[in-house]
Structures are given as structure tokens and as C-alpha cells.
Amino acid sequence: MYERLRPPGLPVAAEDLLREARLGDLAGDARPYLFMNFVESADGRATREGSSRELGSEADLEMLLALRTIADAVLVGPGTIRVEGYGRLVGNPQRRERRIAAGQVADPPLVLFSRSFDVPWEAAVFDASEQPVLIYTAVYGEAPDVPAPVEVVTLDPYSSAAALADLRRRGVRALLSEGGPTLFRGLLDQGLVDELFLTLSPELVGGEERRVIGGPPLGAPVALGLQWTLQAGDELFLRYRIGPAS
Numbered sequence: 001m002y003e004r005l006r007p008p009g010l011p012v013a014a015e016d017l018l019r020e021a022r023l024g025d026l027a028g029d030a031r032p033y034l035f036m037n038f039v040e041s042a043d044g045r046a047t048r049e050g051s052s053r054e055l056g057s058e059a060d061l062e063m064l065l066a067l068r069t070i071a072d073a074v075l076v077g078p079g080t081i082r083v084e085g086y087g088r089l090v091g092n093p094q095r096r097e098r099r100i101a102a103g104q105v106a107d108p109p110l111v112l113f114s115r116s117f118d119v120p121w122e123a124a125v126f127d128a129s130e131q132p133v134l135i136y137t138a139v140y141g142e143a144p145d146v147p148a149p150v151e152v153v154t155l156d157p158y159s160s161a162a163a164l165a166d167l168r169r170r171g172v173r174a175l176l177s178e179g180g181p182t183l184f185r186g187l188l189d190q191g192l193v194d195e196l197f198l199t200l201s202p203e204l205v206g207g208e209e210r211r212v213i214g215g216p217p218l219g220a221p222v223a224l225g226l227q228w229t230l231q232a233g234d235e236l237f238l239r240y241r242i243g244p245a246s
Helices: 013-019 058-070 077-085 093-101 159-168 183-188
Strands: 003-004 006-012 031-042 075-076 110-113 133-137 150-154 174-175 195-201 222-233 235-242
Touching: 006 013, 006 195, 013 058, 013 222, 031 058, 031 133, 058 174, 058 195, 075 077, 133 159, 133 222, 150 195, 174 183
Parallel strands: 031 174, 031 195, 075 110, 075 174, 110 133, 133 150
Antiparallel strands: 003 006, 003 222, 195 235, 222 235
16 A cells, blocks of 8 residues: 555555546547656665566555556667566466456557667567567567467658657557667657656665666756655655656
């Protein structure tokens, strides 16, 4: 359970709060409503010992799984799959049942943007026979013989906007992206991100660990509008709109 700090209220389950937000209803006709999810340390590092898993707690994992449960699809970059592994996105049968009850498919597709078709086929997600995978690329290629049902979509010309438009035509309204930083930067530069869910882990990491956004400094700061602040133990869970609060 989470204690509401803004707006105040009684403890609430993450999935209930996210269902209440009805993110899919915010999608336009051109593309899905895209929300990023990251965890970072108090000194702004998105990984510890090379992985975001080292930063997150049980409460952070619960938020991640709740976001996956309410999403129509989950977008990740090839680098994140290499580092984090991945498997079946919604492994819990009760969560899948709740998705079906909400009018969603039991297993949200995992979406991969890979312009060069550089796909980590050794990742565990491709061994999950129940997990659909949708790959957008600029290079014609075919998936190897893996248990997971994989569809490859070649875009000419290739762009993230074109891939998002195709997802919207497929009925995807609420699209969760779990990064990584390079993907986030590219989507942000193109104005394709609507919200950021950010878990603030109560620890200092230091060193050369990655940050939430990759690449050089932004040309100008991107304003964020705070939608809610939740607390679980010493951890804070922030939901921001990309752009000032209305």
C-alpha cells in the first residue's frame, strides 16, 4: 500500500490508483499515450552495478508490475533487454485475469524499437512461448526459431512516430516504456512522451552509472507537471506530466 502525499488520502494499491487514472483514455488518434517508468537513486543514477534492479525495492517492483498490468503494450530498447534480461511481462495469473476483465489481452505485447535489427535473441523473453513480441526496424529481417511469437515490422522510412502510429492502429492506447535512457532521449526529443513515472530510491550511488536520460545535455530544460507523490517506506513514487501542470 502507498500513502498519498499529493493529493492526500488513505493508503491505496498501485494498480487501483493506475486504473483510476485511465491513461488509455488520454490517447489521441495518431499514437498511444506514452508513459515512461524509471527508478533512480537520490543522486540521479538509474543503475547500480549496471542494473536498475539493484536500485528497486519490493514497492518499486509492485509499481512496475502494476504499470505493466494496466498497459496495452510495453516498449523497451535492445540495450535494456540485454542488461535486464526480461521474461513474460505479466507472469501472475491473477493479474492476467484482471487484464481480461478490463477488456485487455492477457499478455501485453513487448514492443522493441531496433532500427538496425540488432536484437538480443538470447534474452529470456524469446523463450517465453506466451509472450508476444513486436519488433519495428528499418532493415528487413526475420526472427529465428524461438518459442515466443515474434512479428517483425519493417518501416520505410523508419521513425519512432511511424511505429507508434502503427501501434495505435493495432488498438494500443496505453503504452508503457521501461527505457532505457537512449530510447527515452530519442522519444523525448521528438515530443512523443506524455508522462514520466519516477521512483526515487533512498540511496546514493555515485560513480559513472547511467542516468535516466542518455546523450548530451538537452537544448532546453523540459518542464514537468507533478500529478501525484506516493510514499512506501523511505521510497517516493512520482508521476509527472511532460510539460507544466495544468
